[in-house]
Amino acid sequence: MRHVKWTLLRKDDDGINAIGFLPQAFELDPKDEYLSVNWIEHGPGDRVTRIRDSVWGIRKARPSIGGGGKSRYAIGNVGKVKEVCLRNSVRVRITHEPEKNNLGHSGIRRLPREDLTLLEALADDAFTEMVANSDIPLEQPGTS
């Protein structure tokens, strides 16, 4: 799972509805060694609970995201991410990079910089599920 801000969401003609992700949503920042993602299955519970806990972890690590707004989370299957990259001749490595407040934090390593075709494939084929940040409630003290 990766947090995607409004500026990097694919929108409809009117620019109002988010209909997917721009390839640039998966582009490495010059200062980053790996693409920052969250490992949903890291925590306990059913899928809905794990998604919620992942969002809470990301919000703790980046408090500026907050609980509302128009940002989304892109969810992709690990196997599919690897497969899409391999089809584009890139063998990525996905590593667990736990942070103090976000234990499911992980990274996609060996992603080439500036390979727009691969980024488009990730946006179109690999990260196909979208969750709105505003759909996930704020964490209540003592919940986790």
Next chain:
Amino acid sequence: MTELIVNTRAANTVLSSSILGADIVRQIGKLGSKSSTSEINIISTDNAVEERLFDALSRVKRLTAMVAMHLDAAWRQNLFSQLDGLHDPAEWELDDEPVKESSFATFLKAIVEIRPERRPGLGLSQAGHLIAAWTTGRDRLTIEFLPNDQVRWVLSRYYDDEPVRIAGQMAVSRLVEQLAPYEPARWFCRESKSDLPAG
């Protein structure tokens, strides 16, 4: 406390008067010349974010006014509304970069040249480059507008359920010719809008 960093870049406008009318070329040629010689990035404290975004938006809206006669009113209104949405202070993070004038000038040149009936959904890269995306069914076209009249684009077209993906980077003046083999009317014309995925 506010700190200013000023970057200076040389203007480099590449447009062909054989493709566009001489008058349009002259007007568009003026775009970005100011921005590319005095591109200002403002690193500010939290309470200056709104001012920074307001300034960035004002600059690109002024650029738009210079070619307003080539954009219909609804198109222009939607463009401004999308730009405002991309610069919402409530969603802004300190390391985000507002739209660069030099990127926006490239966008305007492309739009005046392509004259798309369908408006793109707009985005903004981490570096402040405007991104325009057209989506028709599963077929996607994404163009990132770089400074100095350069565009970086990628498309996905599905043939018998199999995607073909092509990417390129070139001068904006060559964009139309480069997209031609992929039937860009499917993205730019209104009648091709069918099948847009639900939001």
